[in-house]
Amino acid sequence: MNETILLDPRxxxxxxxxxxxxxMSIIDSSIVNVAIPSIQLELHTNTAQIQLVVVGYILAYAVGLVTGGRLGDMFGRKRMFQLGMLVFVLASLFCGLAPGPVILIFSRVIQGFGSALMVPQVISIIQVSFSPREKPVAFSLYGAVVGFASVFGQILGGILIGGNFLDFGWRNVFLVNVPIGVLALVASVPLVRESRVEGTKKLDLIGVGLLTLSLVLLTYPLSTGEDAGWPLWSFICLALAIPLFVAFVRYEQRLTLRSGDPLLPISLFIDRRFTLGLITALTFYGANAAFFFHNDYFYTGWA
Incomplete structure (x- = not known):
């Protein structure tokens, strides 16, 4: 059949x-670092709360990413993209209007879940919307946006806070998402075509629960333990994270052997290229995020 008939002209x-x-999703993982001194000054946050403002978004995004992709396959990528965008925009609004650190942290977590719903759909939408000849161009543009956003987040944060538009100060780093997100959400209605996978797979809810719990037990005490003086509960949480993660791996292996639909196919780690790529990405993003957080928080004179 003629390719031009199958491809959406939009x-x-x-x-x-x-x-x-x-x-927006990638910028929001780094733009908040620039706002840390202003947030601490206005909301009187401690070190643990500031760390949770940063970590809460990234953790929710990471935990929900695979599940978000599966939901798109099951219920429609356009539908999940729009739902994720709506959640992201509303959470950004709540972040910008947050009266205190608790509301800000909670809103950042919701923002991360919204991002986890909409971002996995991007790759899938590109995959089903373009011809094999066009895909290299589309994915190159995607890669360029990812690289640009990683750098531009810091710059944009400085511009928004320095400009103090409408006298909102640090709140502008979150409120800027609202008009952009609304425009993208409205534009997606006529422009993005719906698609899904026929014979949809089931959600690995037990895998999601085990992975989420193990990551929370690992991340939360590392973020708040030092500020709290490393109480006993922080070491208990860290100790519990290990067997829970082991249980997650073993459950995923058993599910694979039973021809189920694991959240994370363990067989991926047999591929040496995948494992090396994962280690490289972990090293880069871990060091990069820590570097920016360290510079923005500890060398501003507000700490």
Whole structure:
């Protein structure tokens, strides 16, 4: 059949819409670092709360990413993209209006879950919307946006806070998502085509629960333990995280042997290229995030 009949003529405009979502998602993982001194000054946050403002978003995003992709396959990528965008925009609004650190942290976690719903759909939408000849161009643009956003987040944060638009100060780093997100959400209605996987797989709810709990037990005490003086509960949480993660791995292996649908196919780690790539990405993003957080928080004169 002729390719031009199958391809959506609006696909390049749809690409602009989904890349806007990618841009916002990645920027929000770093833009908050620039706002840390102002947030601490206005909301009187301690070190643990500031760390949770940063970590809460990334943890929720990481935990929900695989599940978000599976939900898109099951219920429709356009539908999950729009739902994720709506959650992301509303959470950004609550972040910008937060009266205290608790509301800000909670809103950042919800923002991360919204991002985890919409971002996995981007790759899938590109995959089903473009021809094999066009995909290298579309994915190159995606890669360029990811790289640009990683750097631009810090710059944009400085501009928004330094400009103090409408006298909102640090709140602008979150409120800027609202008009952009609303425009992208509205534009997605006519431009993004719906798609899903026929014969959808089931959600690995037990795997999601085990992985989420183990990551929370690991991350929360590392973020708050030092500020609390490393109480006994922090070491208990760290100790419990290990057997829970082992239980997650073993459950995923058993599910694979039973021809189930694991959240994380353990067989992926047999591929040496995948494992090396994962270690490289972990090293880069871990060091990069820590570097920016360390510079922005400890060398500003507000700490």
């Amino acid at each position: 696909r390049w405009w749809a690409l602009v819409v989904v890349l806007a979502a990618t841009l």
